[in-house]
Amino acid sequence: REQQQQQQQQQQQQYSNQQPRPKPLIGDPCFLTPSDLEYLKSQTIVRGSGSSQQTLTNHRQTSPPKMSNDYTYHSHNQLIQIPRNTHLDRLYNIKSLDSSTDNRKPSVPNYQNELILPSNGKIKQATSPAVVTTREKIDGNTKLSLEDFVFALQKVVSQSDPRTMYDHFVKIGEGSTANVYIAIDKHYGTQVAIKQMNITKQQRKELLFNENHKGKFMISVMIMRDYKHPNIVEMYGSYLVDNELWVVMEYLDGGALTNLLVTPTGETQMNEQQIATVCKSVLKALAYLHSNGVIHRDIKSDSILLSTDGFVKLSDFGFCAQVMNEKKAQTIKRKSLVGTPYWMSPEVISRTPYSTEVDIWSLGIMVMEMIDGEPPYFNEQPLTAMRKIRDQPPPKLKNPHKTSSLLQGFLGRCLVRDPSQRATAIDLLDHPFLRHAGNPSCLQTLLSEQTIAKGNLYVS
Numbered sequence: 001r002e003q004q005q006q007q008q009q010q011q012q013q014q015y016s017n018q019q020p021r022p023k024p025l026i027g028d029p030c031f032l033t034p035s036d037l038e039y040l041k042s043q044t045i046v047r048g049s050g051s052s053q054q055t056l057t058n059h060r061q062t063s064p065p066k067m068s069n070d071y072t073y074h075s076h077n078q079l080i081q082i083p084r085n086t087h088l089d090r091l092y093n094i095k096s097l098d099s100s101t102d103n104r105k106p107s108v109p110n111y112q113n114e115l116i117l118p119s120n121g122k123i124k125q126a127t128s129p130a131v132v133t134t135r136e137k138i139d140g141n142t143k144l145s146l147e148d149f150v151f152a153l154q155k156v157v158s159q160s161d162p163r164t165m166y167d168h169f170v171k172i173g174e175g176s177t178a179n180v181y182i183a184i185d186k187h188y189g190t191q192v193a194i195k196q197m198n199i200t201k202q203q204r205k206e207l208l209f210n211e212n213h214k215g216k217f218m219i220s221v222m223i224m225r226d227y228k229h230p231n232i233v234e235m236y237g238s239y240l241v242d243n244e245l246w247v248v249m250e251y252l253d254g255g256a257l258t259n260l261l262v263t264p265t266g267e268t269q270m271n272e273q274q275i276a277t278v279c280k281s282v283l284k285a286l287a288y289l290h291s292n293g294v295i296h297r298d299i300k301s302d303s304i305l306l307s308t309d310g311f312v313k314l315s316d317f318g319f320c321a322q323v324m325n326e327k328k329a330q331t332i333k334r335k336s337l338v339g340t341p342y343w344m345s346p347e348v349i350s351r352t353p354y355s356t357e358v359d360i361w362s363l364g365i366m367v368m369e370m371i372d373g374e375p376p377y378f379n380e381q382p383l384t385a386m387r388k389i390r391d392q393p394p395p396k397l398k399n400p401h402k403t404s405s406l407l408q409g410f411l412g413r414c415l416v417r418d419p420s421q422r423a424t425a426i427d428l429l430d431h432p433f434l435r436h437a438g439n440p441s442c443l444q445t446l447l448s449e450q451t452i453a454k455g456n457l458y459v460s
Helices: 002-016 034-042 086-091 146-156 220-226 272-291 357-372 382-391 405-414 425-429 432-436 440-446
Strands: 092-095 131-134 166-174 178-185 191-198 209-211 217-219 235-241 244-250 304-306 312-314
Touching: 146 235, 166 191, 220 235, 272 312, 272 357, 272 405, 272 425, 272 432, 272 440, 357 405, 357 425, 405 425, 405 432
Parallel strands: none
Antiparallel strands: 092 131, 131 217, 166 178, 178 191, 191 244, 209 217, 235 244, 304 312
């Protein structure tokens, strides 16, 4: 326990020095508030060391880091119950998992045998979705009130009080609508990550509900509970506390991929074996999700977490969507403007119907992050970058001569403007570039003490 507390103290100190990251955008342009537009027009972004001239280009400024208090424990005393709204009962038929089931115990995946995708591309279907069935249609054109949102959440979260189950809360990340803490599970003595989302600050709450392949509505953030995979961060439970949704999940002590892209002096440091290793793990997760009709919609280095052993997992499912009907015979296209500007695909920005192909474009941009240290147009303001992505040919590497033809070919299969010509996750898993992928241990050299738990972990 003392060792865990010392580690938490180091993580808290590193968090206090972190730099701001671009926040995801959710909603159509016509629904953007003046404050949203002001953010997009004036947002300044910094990556890497503040002293590195490479990271301080046009329109970039260094923001003073938010200094937090000395290492402290956060405790809460009373669970405030949100009253049941009987008026809304007529709207909902609820199917939920048994809340008495203890999902807090961390599972230990067996990584000794590498996960191999079946040759026919068929992957086992996930079961027991956390769903909310409603007689009234919820879609991108329906405004969902806070009252409706809270009522729906009450039906799928555990009724237990998480403040009696976890202690020693230490903040390690902060986003526009959520904070992330490390805490210790009192029963098992293990560390967990707890994402605390302020539900009153969620943009367009109706977009956080998704119709699944059975015609029922699920809450996007619950996707981790229902889709189990060795390369997806495991969710242990969810709770409503005051006006916050708490999501308890697996803690990965290696931090986000973002922290491994460049050295403290701003130099890129990932070699092609390491890039292939990350891509292979992410593609396994995407192949699994896409086969179940789920798109992630926010693939970027911030959404990729690592353990100190070098295992790679996909996180941040707050913006995922279901895109397959009950018989898996027809794809349901989406049109919502969702994601983080620099990683968005052209079809998302232009608001043309899209499906799983958007994740492959974003993966390509993430590959460019690993090569160049940042995504294309990162020195541009978000709206300018979005216009360039929408109107111009696919972006190019800064120094393509430094990369192999195999890596360039892999990237070229991702960054295709026509979604119908873009590779699928299963296609890319067979690409020759991924034959260079190594064991997780090849990523351990990047995971020094300076990078552990640094950055916006688990935060959207």
